[in-house]
Amino acid sequence: MIKIDAMMVCLDLSDIDEKLVAFSRTICERMQVGKVYFVHNIKLYELGDDFREMFGDVDLAQEVEGNINDIVDEQFANKTAYEVLVSEEPNTEVILADLVKRYNIKLTLLGKKMSTKSTGSLGTKLLRILPCSVLVFPETASFNIQKVLVPIDFSDTSVHALRLSKNLSDQLGLQLEIMHVYRLPSQFFPLISEEKAVRKAEEVVKGKFADLQKRHNEIAGIPYTLVRAANKSIAERISLHLEKGRHDLLVLGLKGNNPLPSLSLGSVPTEMYNTDINVPLWLVYSEEVIK
Known part of the structure; x- marks a missing residue:
């Protein structure tokens, strides 16, 4: 709780x-x-x-x-x-x-x-x-908050945000969705087909999700969505998914592991804060990071 x-x-x-x-x-x-x-x-x-x-x-x-x-x-x-x-x-x-x-x-x-x-x-x-x-x-x-979206990049920071979101959802009876935005190394096209690259990238990400679920059993049943960044930034893809899924709350982890304050937030949380979204944005630090 x-x-x-x-x-x-x-x-x-x-x-x-x-x-x-x-x-x-x-x-x-x-x-x-x-x-x-x-x-x-x-x-x-x-x-x-x-x-x-x-x-x-x-x-x-x-x-x-x-x-x-x-x-x-x-x-x-x-x-x-x-x-x-x-x-x-x-x-x-x-x-x-x-x-x-x-x-x-x-x-x-x-x-x-x-x-x-x-x-x-x-x-x-x-x-x-x-x-x-x-x-x-x-x-x-x-x-009125019913649906929560938590984008992750598999870092400790995003996993903390995910676990907090799961606790919040269980506590308040909310619907939770995980999102991951991936990029393809475009410099290798057309040496390999784009279709093959997408298939391989999603295979790798699904493997990361499976490993994450093994380490944290409490998140095993949470639905997740894979989205390719393509020609947009990660923050832009998150904004589009927020609108499409009609979510009511966005949760992002803050890194806080850099001694320079100007570099401590991470680019995605900073860009999301500067974006005109219509839902509350919960930017979370772990207790370890704060200490």
Whole structure:
């Protein structure tokens, strides 16, 4: 059973906040969550002189905290313990990473606007710096989750994401599908036929699945789909399969094994985050990686 001792919900005082708070309520209703922290950081240096002249010495943090409490009272209404935290720091990523460590946060809920409304730059930075798993909730996503898709590449990272997805599906009665996107070494065409190459590639991948199922008996019965990347990226193929299969949640593993933060996510999770998908995206770290 998946237990979340502490969850952090990042709010930005925009329209998506109400959806995030309501979605956090749904998570608490369906999973064991110890405590929820609703957080917002005020960047005082971004406030212009006009603001200061107009409002003077108003306690902005207190006003923001009151606004968040109003949203939480209206949308959360849950027995789960919660706390509202408002800070005034110049660097939002750093203060949020500090909160994760201070309160032993296991999961951070992060809202995401469509690319036409936001660059998503802060979200990308948070994914690279937060030492915990992140659940990204697009503004167009639904709260109703029934089908889960977990793409794997047979790495330890993706196997961890798969096992977590299996536990989640068993716990909540969800439908789970595994996906693997493969590429063919096109530089060898036309030395060998494309049909033969596809057949051989799928044979190799099926062998990997059989070996994986032997090592992890709990995933033996989960259906899996093999998809050739062809002229598209892996992330593009995942997006197409999400839409075709009408999945409600995408789970991807985060590598986190590179000392350079800019290289720690992996290209597929980064590209998927920057894609306008309409389902929540759960980017998971294993406990070993976080440590």
